[in-house]
Amino acid sequence: MPQDGPQPVERELPTDEARDLLGLVRELVQREIRPVAAEEEASCTFPRETFRLLSHSGLLGLPYAEEHGGGGQPYEVYLQVLEELAAARLTVGLGTSVHSLSCHGLAHFGSKEQRTERLPDMLGGGLLGAYCLSEPASGSDAASLRTRAVRDGEDWVLTGTKAWITHGGVADFYTVLARTGEDGPRGITAFLVPADAEGLSAAPPERKMGLNGSPTAQVHFDQVRVPDARRLGEEGQGLTVALSSLDAGRLGIAACAVGLAQAALGEALVYTAQREQFGRPLADFQGLRFTLADMGTQIEAGRALYLAAARRRDAAKPFSRQAAMAKLFCTDAAMRVTTDAVQLLGGYGYTADFPVERYLREAKVLQIVEGTNQIQRMVIARHLAGPESRS
Structure with a gap:
């Protein structure tokens, strides 16, 4: 059974600091998160100590201002950190996104006094x-x-x-x-x-x-x-607070979906390279190679879509439509990729001995949270065609 997980993704990052950050995240993932993910998910164990570690390491406050205890990182960097966490264990990636979402209202709508008093503990003080x-x-x-x-x-x-x-x-x-x-x-x-x-x-x-x-x-x-x-x-003003938070949160879900899909592809690549049928590796069969190609293409397209939306957010441009598109596409892609991964592993893919069956079960919820994908289509259509007529 493959143990090493997906190979590192080649990333375009804006600064040396961001590249160092991603390296630290990958080290933490390999040491603290990936080795226990399957066992803890099977036993329904919530990784509270992992979140404390992420908080004290500065990873729960990455997209927020340094003056309030955040990491001061652009969204395009924060989302790629989320992707790495979700590829190791979706519970951790999604939980980090939800924590960031829960801090958004205070960070963007709270008074100066509220932010000064409360944000440091929320972003880096071990709170969740x-x-x-x-x-x-x-x-x-x-x-x-x-x-x-x-x-x-x-x-x-x-x-x-x-x-x-x-x-x-x-x-x-x-x-x-x-x-x-x-x-x-x-x-x-x-x-x-x-x-x-x-x-x-x-x-x-x-x-x-x-x-x-x-x-x-x-x-x-x-x-x-x-x-x-x-x-x-x-x-x-609460609904304004909520919708503003959800636009950012949808990008978090998109990044988590890409991370989950990347993990599924990694397992499929390892398995099809090692498993032999009819005297040659599965990865030599053209039909299976085409499936792997489609899986990789959907992942790359999803990553490009969420990063384009993140860069609009970082540039203070409107990004609601792009966030909805990223959430819709990336989570649908995660469902397709994890389904294909199970199929490529055959009977083994349907067992709990390999992680792809868990990835498939986890992918489904991403099409529901932070606004169902039917709601995303409504949001996108409203931006493209205007509000529905009510005649």
Whole structure:
């Protein structure tokens, strides 16, 4: 069985510092993450100590300003770090992306005092975040969320339930979107809620097809009191905070998808080079070579797409359409590539002795999180053709 994983990807990086960073990430991956990934996923073990290590190494705050404890790295570098982490273990890559998403509201909409006081611990102090937007009856239709925050003097009192929360029950803080006003998109406000707040609790983790090392759970808010000093942005600005975060988060999912697909291709290349049938390696058969070629092409195209979107973000250009395209294409590609990897390994690919069956199960969720791929198509079409007519 192959043990070494995929060969390092040749990357175009903007600085020597970025190249050194990627080298350090690869060393950490080989030493701390890849060797235990299969065992810990099989046992549903959440790698909390790995996230503490990533935090103290500066890898949980890469795209944020150095003045607040971040790494000051452009998004095109941060996303390639995510790709490397996800190629070793999707639980870690996706978790890093979710943590970054949970910090986005404070970093971009918080006051100077809020950022100075709270961001350093969130970015490099060993803390782990979660992002609370979806609800049991409010997923793709985020503007219909029902969790409510009611003003009480200098505090807000939150009541409701959030659903499908990555890191639910293990996070140290939650970025929470709650209704503070009228129905619809204008009545929503964002809050930063500590995990130890009285009245906050998590349900048992969901039983999932894959990504079993990453807990996904409902989070309940039962009269949770939050000071107004933990409100992010203006009252009623919450959906703007959420959508801004999701644009960046979709690029994180795209990078994770490419990393997962790269890992699947790596396993397929090793197997087809070693496995012989009819007196020659599988990799000598033209039909299989064509499949490998298609897999590699989809990965390269996905990487180019998410990097192009990241460079637009780094240049302060609009990137919502490009982020949706990257999320759509890369996650669909990951599903195709992991399916092909299982097929190339034949019966072995369907067993837990090889990682490609896990990669296939994990790829599916990437087409769902951070906005389903049907929602991505709606976003893209709106940019290309304008809003739908409502006649």
